[in-house]
Amino acid sequence: MAIGILSTGSFLPRRVVTNKELESVVDTTDAWIVSRTGIRERRRAEDGAASSDLGTIAGMRALHSGGLSQLQIDGLVVATSSPDHIQPATACVLQAKLGMGAVTAFDVSAVCTGFVYGLTAAVGMMRGFPQQYRRMLVVGAEAYSRILDPTDRTTSVFFGDGAGAVVLGEVPDGYGVLSAHLMADGTQAEVVGVPAGGSAEPASHATVSARRHYFHMNGPKVWEFATTQLPSAIKEALLQADLGVEDVDLMITHQANARLIEAVGAAVGISQDKVALTVERYGNTAAASVPITLDEAVAAGRVKRGDVVVLASVGGGMTAGAVVLRWY
Incomplete structure (x- = not known):
């Protein structure tokens, strides 16, 4: 099916x-x-x-x-x-x-x-x-x-x-979803997240005063993980779909950072003209960034029937994943 x-x-x-x-x-x-x-x-x-x-x-x-x-x-x-x-x-x-x-x-x-x-x-x-x-x-x-x-x-x-x-x-x-590759490395769980407010560190005056209910991120660690694991996930998903980088018509990655997206594209071997970007106007919208960017690409006519589209993301956990689909 x-x-x-x-x-x-x-x-x-x-x-x-x-x-x-x-x-x-x-x-x-x-x-x-x-x-x-x-x-x-x-x-x-x-x-x-x-x-x-x-x-x-x-x-x-x-x-x-x-x-x-x-x-x-x-x-x-x-x-x-x-x-x-x-x-x-x-x-x-x-x-x-x-x-x-x-x-x-x-x-x-x-x-x-x-x-x-x-x-x-x-x-x-x-x-x-x-x-x-x-x-x-x-x-x-x-x-x-x-x-x-x-x-x-x-x-x-x-x-x-x-x-x-x-x-x-x-x-x-x-047509449709041809393959997917997901991974996680829980040993790096502290790199990105909101430390307080859950069962490990319940809310208290001390956690609020220490601003531990806000989002925290170790930028260099994120970059290191993203530039290695995201290209790997994309390549693995393409391999599972029996496709090569040359078959990709459009890549839509999580819109974390334009420089990071450029680095991932270069590591995979996908030219920037095949990469959709919304990060300049919307910043990093986390889990929303891939579907937002996909919707804009569809509206702009950048996706047509038969195109091979890659959706890829990296996030806290640390996690990474890619989906390959043939557009219908």
């Missing part, structure tokens, strides 16, 4: 935060941010908006672009690392907001690799239980502005808010 992407959708909040605006908050400059990250601006959710609110709009847009209603979806997977709550799953909140009925709904937490993990899980469910799961909605939704320390230039300049979504369904043989 071939499973592919039937439709896409995305949502970016209206508020734009430029590098110039950040200069008044943290010790940085527009020139420094652009030269090291390629980011010029990012979006911020309205006050009171949660990840599920952004994901609801992206999900509805994906459904509408496919001519589907929410009642025609058999399952919902939400990839997020800025969930509405520790519990319940943001997917359950989003399911209710979409009015989907009592279908399967769960979160995937693999930080920025979450959408690739979630997409792979959904495809596996559809292939394993085709009578129960004919169509599934996979959403990447992030409100990172809620977990960032605005005074920390090592994180606040990188991240933005947004959501993207895809609808999965049956496609003709030879």
Whole structure:
């Protein structure tokens, strides 16, 4: 049974935060941010908006672009690392907001690799239980502005808010998801994350005072992991699909950093003209960045039937993954 992407959708909040605006908050400059990250601006959710609110709009847009209603979806997977709550799953909140009925709904937490993990899980469910799961909605939704320390230039300049979504369904043989490769290295779990607020370090006055409820990231360690493991994941996924780098028509990576994306492309051997970018305008939207960028590529006509598309991400955990599909 071939499973592919039937439709896409995305949502970016209206508020734009430029590098110039950040200069008044943290010790940085527009020139420094652009030269090291390629980011010029990012979006911020309205006050009171949660990840599920952004994901609801992206999900509805994906459904509408496919001519589907929410009642025609058999399952919902939400990839997020800025969930509405520790519990319940943001997917359950989003399911209710979409009015989907009592279908399967769960979160995937693999930080920025979450959408690739979630997409792979959904495809596996559809292939394993085709009578129960004919169509599934996979959403990447992030409100990172809620977990960032605005005074920390090592994180606040990188991240933005947004959501993207895809609808999965049956496609003709030879199309759709051809392969996937996922990996994780838990020995590097401390490189990226929010240290406090869970069962290992419950919330207290001390953890709040130490700002340990904010997102933390070791940039050099992330770079080292990403530039080795992400190219490896992409090559392995292509190998599983019996394809070579020369067969790739478009690569959409997690939009972490323009310089990182360039380094990964060079390591894989994919020219930059085959790489889709949104990082300059939206920054790093974590688990939402791949579906947002894919939706924009589809809207721009960069993806046509028969194209080989690679979706790839690296994230906290540390995690990495790639999916190869032939577009239908």
